Amino acid sequence: MKLLIYGGCHAEILKRIILRYGEGIKNVSIVTNFKIIAKKSPFxxxxxxxxxxxxxxxxxxxxxxxxxxxxxxxxxxxxxxxKYPWLQWSGYWPNARRRYWGTDSEWGMPLLDALANSSKDFEEFSRKAHDPEAFQLIAESALQATSNRLIQGEVADEVHVKISDFILNNYRKKRLFLTPDHPSIHLYRHVVLKLAKLGGFSIDPSFLSSAIEPQPRAMTPILPGVARALGLKFDASDWRQEQFLPGSDYKLTEYLASCFPTADVFLAVAQAPTRIEVVTPARPDGHPLQIPVDPGRRLMIQRTSAKDPTHTRVKVLGEHGLTEFNGRPVKINPDHWIFHRATFDAPENPQAIG
Known part of the structure; x- marks a missing residue:
């Protein structure tokens, strides 16, 4: 059997799964919709x-x-x-929207801005993010709204593979989305098995027990308060954004800091060859450890209160594999970097920090 899949990022994942696990499939090709639309090329x-x-x-x-x-x-x-629907559902993230770090973007929740503004300090903000009472009403209503949009789309588009019933029956038991538009292996498995049944091909039974995530590069944290308000049977508060921050995972505390204005969290982008200097001497000769950085390197940083006449002292957030400075204070030359705060507005101009 020869298949053609037409779509966006989900189509690429479906192609990969069917090629690997489909039985009796001779060929699977793909036409990427956003690529031909961007080029103004006909199908x-x-x-x-x-x-x-x-x-x-x-x-x-x-x-x-x-x-x-x-x-x-x-x-x-x-x-x-x-036909299958666009695989998007934001029930774990009330009123989710794209948030921007300069020209880079990810999913976020504007409601955290309001929560931050009503908190006297970061500790109170963090406590609220863990409190189900802070999300009880909005979590349920937002979940219903995103579910209704999905159901209406399935009906209007007359899709053959529906996902709404599966989501509503299972979202509490297991994580079905890593971000609002990146399904987990559990939802992809549902879609692929439906496609196979309707398409008349078989799937290798090993796919039923596979735990490998097809789209692991981005994860939007599910806030503990939201998880408890919705009665989820699992926790999933890790933050990952390898699409523009490769090789790093972040704690919930770091994600919340990125949502709290006075926590001074920035995305730093190197504009020239530069070095990061670890403040605490780490070399046997007592000289500071300096790590070279190439232009284009991105780091999530938090400004510290320490003063330095020529450099900016920051803490590098996340786990980058560069253990020399993970979680430790470092010095950077601000002239070699541009800095972006997270915003839900259009892409911002670089912000200078001193």
């Missing part, structure tokens, strides 16, 4: 030649990229197709 109809089954998620547009056009083309060629 490559020649890619449909010899295809037995097309899998795609609907796209709503007022131009040629509306997938109703693709459906008509497939029907005219008598090619079978299966």
């Amino acid at each position: 490559p109809l020649n890619r449909l030649d010899g295809v037995d089954l097309v899998i795609f998620n609907p796209i709503h547009r007022d131009d040629e990229y509306n997938t109703r056009n693709l459906e008509r083309e497939l029907e005219s060629r008598s090619i079978r197709y299966i």
Whole structure:
């Protein structure tokens, strides 16, 4: 059987899973929707030649990229197709929105801004993030709202593979999303098994017990207060954003600090070859340890109160593998870096810190 999958990041994951675990599949190709749309290229109809089954998620547009056009083309060629919804659900993150670190972005929760503004200090803010009473009303209403949007989309698009029932029946038992639009292995397994059943192909049984996450590079923390307000049977408060901060995981405390204005957390981006100097001498000869850094390197940092006439003293957050400065005070030359605070507004200009 020859398959073609048309979609975005989820389509790439589905291709990878089906190629690895699909039985009787000779070929799986992909057309990435955002790539051809960005290039203003038409859908490559020649890619449909010899295809037995097309899998795609609907796209709503007022131009040629509306997938109703693709459906008509497939029907005219008598090619079978299966539609699945865009795999997004933000029930674990009330009213989630993109937050920006300069031109880089990730998912965040604006409600934490209000929580921070109503807290006298970071310790009170952290306590509130762990308190289910702070989220009881909004967590339930936001979960219902994102679920309703998903259900309405499934009905309007007449998708063949639905995920809403599976989510509502299982979201408390196991983590179904790592971020609002990155499903976990549990939801991908549900989707792939449905696709296989409808498409008439088999899946290697080992996929049923696989625990490898297909999209592990980003994780949005589920706040303990939200987890308890929703009655989740698991905890998942780790923060990861390897799409622009490769090789580092962050504690919930560090994530919360990034949401609290006076905690002074910045994304630092090196603009020139530079060095990071560990404040505490770490070399046998007593001289400070200096670590070279290439342009473009990104670090999540927290400014400290220590003063230095020529350098800025900071703490590098996260676990980067560079154990020489993890969690230790370091000095950086501010002229060699640009600094971004997190914001829910449009990408900001670099901020100088002294």
